[in-house]
Amino acid sequence: xxxxxxxxxxxxxxxxxxxxxxxxxxxxxxxxxxxxxxxxxxxxxxxxxxxxxxxxxxxxxxxxxxxxxxxxxxxxxxxxxxxxxxxxxxxxxxxxxxxxxxxxxxxxxxxxxxxxxxxxxxxxxxxxxxxxxxxxxxxxxxxxxxxxxxxxxxxxxxxxxxxx
Numbered sequence: 001x002x003x004x005x006x007x008x009x010x011x012x013x014x015x016x017x018x019x020x021x022x023x024x025x026x027x028x029x030x031x032x033x034x035x036x037x038x039x040x041x042x043x044x045x046x047x048x049x050x051x052x053x054x055x056x057x058x059x060x061x062x063x064x065x066x067x068x069x070x071x072x073x074x075x076x077x078x079x080x081x082x083x084x085x086x087x088x089x090x091x092x093x094x095x096x097x098x099x100x101x102x103x104x105x106x107x108x109x110x111x112x113x114x115x116x117x118x119x120x121x122x123x124x125x126x127x128x129x130x131x132x133x134x135x136x137x138x139x140x141x142x143x144x145x146x147x148x149x150x151x152x153x154x155x156x157x158x159x160x161x162x163x164x
């Protein structure tokens with residue numbers, strides 16, 4: 001391995017337990033200190049992306065060490081789930097749903113005579129979006145928990161040797 005990757009691997013191994021502690025702090029803040037979390041939302045989002053990045057680097061090194069892709073999937077499936085930011089998947093599905101609703105509204109708008117019917121649909125769409133936002137606020141900390149399960153694999157001793 002090149003010296004840069006050896007250093008990167010050492011740093012990712014060093015940072016892994018601290019990122020797990022930071023993740024616990026973020027989850028506790030999001031569940032129990034809602035006002036504090038809301039006031040510092042951007043900071044928590046940046047910290048979450050840093051945690052995901054450290055996990056992704058670690059996952060990349062595990063993939064590099066693996067003998068075959070199916071074995072890698074069997075042994076590291078939890079790590080793969082921990083790296084995927086699921087709230088982005090839900091956000092993307094929500095955006096696609098909004099776009100499909102907009103397409104439906106534009107095609108049905110030709111057939112709708114009254115403006116009140118159109119306003120009623122928009123109000124319903126806004127209520128659905130608000131409900132999905134509330135659901136995502138609840139779901140975001142829950143979706144971070146697979147990263148905590150990564151701690152189980154953290155205490156394993158890697159079978160590889162790093163050549164210096």
